Amino acid sequence: MALLEVRELRAGYDHLPVLQGVSFTVEEGETAVIFGLNGAGKTTTLLTLAGLLRPTGGSVRFLGREVAGKPSHVLAAMGLVLVPEGRRAFPGLSVEQNLLLGAWPARREGRIRETMGKILEYFPPLSQRLSQKAGTLSGGEQQMLAIARALMARPRLLLVDEASLGLSPVMARTVFEVLAAIKGEGPTLLLVEQNVGVLPYAERVIIMEKGVVVFEGVGEEARAVRLRESYLGG
Numbered sequence: 068m069a070l071l072e073v074r075e076l077r078a079g080y081d082h083l084p085v086l087q088g089v090s091f092t093v094e095e096g097e098t099a100v101i102f103g104l105n106g107a108g109k110t111t112t113l114l115t116l117a118g119l120l121r122p123t124g125g126s127v128r129f130l131g132r133e134v135a136g137k138p139s140h141v142l143a144a145m146g147l148v149l150v151p152e153g154r155r156a157f158p159g160l161s162v163e164q165n166l167l168l169g170a171w172p173a174r175r176e177g178r179i180r181e182t183m184g185k186i187l188e189y190f191p192p193l194s195q196r197l198s199q200k201a202g203t204l205s206g207g208e209q210q211m212l213a214i215a216r217a218l219m220a221r222p223r224l225l226l227v228d229e230a231s232l233g234l235s236p237v238m239a240r241t242v243f244e245v246l247a248a249i250k251g252e253g254p255t256l257l258l259v260e261q262n263v264g265v266l267p268y269a270e271r272v273i274i275m276e277k278g279v280v281v282f283e284g285v286g287e288e289a290r291a292v293r294l295r296e297s298y299l300g301g
Contacts, residue, residue, distance in 0.1 A: 069092045069093060069094050069095070069128075070093055070094060070095040070129070070130065070223065070224055070255050071092065071093040071116075071127070071128070071129055071224060071255075071257070072092050072126070072127070072128040073089055073090055073091050073092070073112075073116070073125070073126070073127055074090050074125055074126040074127075074128075075088045075089070075090055075124065075125040075126065076088070076089040076090070076112070076115060076122055076124070076125035076126070076127060076135070077089075077122060077123045077124035077125050078111055078112075078114075078115040078120050078121070078122045078123055079111070079123065080111075080120075084123070084278070085108050085111045085278050086108050086111055086112060086115065086122075086125075086278045086279075087108075087277070087278035087279050088124075088125065088278075088279060089108065089112055089125070089275070089278070089279060089280055090280055091273050091280050091283050092283075093224070093255060093257050093271065094255075094271070095223075095255050096250075096255055097255060097256075097270040097271055098246070098247070098250055098255075098256040098258065098268055098269050098270050098271070099255075099256065099257045099258070099269065099270070099271035099272075099273060100257075100258045100259075100260055100265055100266070100269040100271070100272055100273065101113075101257070101258070101259045101260070101273045101274075101275060102260060102261070102263075102272065102273070102274050102275070103274060103275035103276060104276070106277075107275040107276055107277065107278070108275050108277070108278040108279075109228075109259040109275055110152060110228055110229075110259060111278075112259070112275070113149060113226045113228050113257070113259055114149075115127075116147070116149075116226060116257075117139055117142060117147065117148075117149035117226055118134075118136075118137055118138050118139035118140075118141065118142045118147075119139050119149070121136055122135050122136055129142070129145065129147055129224065130145065130146070130223065132145075134147070143171075143220055143222075145223075146220075146221070146222050146223030146224060146254075147222065147223065147224050147226070148217045148220045148222035148224070148225055148226065148254075149217070149226045149227075149228070150213050150214055150216075150217045150225065150226065150227040150228060150230070151213070151228055152228040152229045152232060152259075153232075155213065156201035156202070156204075156209050156212050156213060156216070157201060158200065158201050158202025159200060159201075159202060160200065160201055161197065161198050161199060161200055161201065162193055162196050162197050162198070162199055162200075162201055162204070162212060163183075163197040163198065165201050165212055165216050166183055166186075166212075166215060166216055166219050167179065167183075167219070168216065169215070169216030169217060169218070169219035169220055170182065170183075170219040170220065171220070179219070182218075182219060182221060183219065186215050186218045186219065187215070189215070189245050189248060189249060190211045190212075190214075190215050190245070192208055192211065193208065193211055193212060193215060196208070206233050206234060206238075207234055207235075207238035207241070207242070210230060210234065210238075210242055211242070211245070214227065214230070214242075214245070214246070214249075218249065218253070218254075222253075222254045223254055223255065224254060224255050224256075224257060225249075225254040225255070225256050225257070226257050226258075226259075227246070227256065227257070227258045227259070228259045229259055229260065229261065230242050230243070230246065230258065230260070231243070231260065231261075231262040231264070231265070232261075236264070239262055239264055240264060243264060243265050243268050244268075246258070246268065247268045270285055270286075271283070271284070271285050272284060272285075
């Protein structure tokens with residue numbers, strides 16, 4: 068059974084339709100990446116999956132249950148958690164306070180400090196800045212904080228929107244490497260990216276155009292051939 072099954076998903080903003088019937092699958096334990104040009108519907112897809120945008124049609128099954136239209140806090144408690152585009156840390160709060168806020172869905176498990184310690188092993192710069200205000204961190208450190216905060220919820224499926232946006236190539240590669248390491252021991256990943264540097268870390272590639280999926284595949288054929296033809300224009 069797939070961890071996430073999306074079938075004919077439709078959504079938009081007010082009377083402006085964006086998703087025209089999006090369908091794809093994410094298997095447990097893999098890294099899936101959605102590519103597409105600006106306006107393809109990538110971010111809208113993640114917002115809808117995370118419960119921040121209500122779908123107008125279609126089906127979303129997570130852990131075998133229909134979850135389309137459920138609010139974000141319910142989905143987060145189930146283990147479906149979003150790292151939004153733009154990081155959106157609370158700038159006036161410390162790194163530690165941001166992380167503790169991320170632990171809300173898992174607060175009843177009683178292992179918040181243990182979870183934080185394990186997550187910080189992946190993000191050494193953050194472990195030295197726990198008392199520092201999030202707004203004073205560099206762009207790369209803020210992206211690390213956004214990912215770490217989401218991991219505090221102990222997700223089964225982590226949605227990450229444009230993790231490399233605004234980062235240098237070196238920092239982007241570092242973030243991708245951290246995500247790969249996290250996936251090896253933790254959640255399944257569904258990434259939205261424009262940066263093809265993520266390809267070596269992807270088991271599944273999904274390409275979107277104008278609100279629909281035009282390609283979904285796995286392995287080298289998906290990562291090298293079809294992406295070059297459909298996304299990069301040959």
